[in-house]
Amino acid sequence: VGRLAFAELACGMSALALGAMDEKLQVCFDLFDSEGRRALTLKDVGELCAVLFRVAHKQGLPGAQNAATDEVLSSPTFQPSQ
Numbered sequence: 478v479g480r481l482a483f484a485e486l487a488c489g490m491s492a493l494a495l496g497a498m499d500e501k502l503q504v505c506f507d508l509f510d511s512e513g514r515r516a517l518t519l520k521d522v523g524e525l526c527a528v529l530f531r532v533a534h535k536q537g538l539p540g541a542q543n544a545a546t547d548e549v550l551s552s553p554t555f556q557p558s559q
Contacts (some may be wrong), residue, residue, distance in 0.1 A: 489504050492504045509521045509522075509524060509525045521543075
């Protein structure tokens, strides 16, 4: 795992706090682009979904209480739909 310079952290936090919606989305996308190829792998998408479900669950959003994303994605029988 690489290192994060303070300037990079500050720029990212600034974009999340003050940036336009497209800048915020880009920062979020970059957080999950584990290989830095400007594309998400299936694993990246799984991690993104798991985080979104955890946030939704903590916020008490309807339907999030039944989400078992971590268990589903780590299941050896999980097959993503094509």
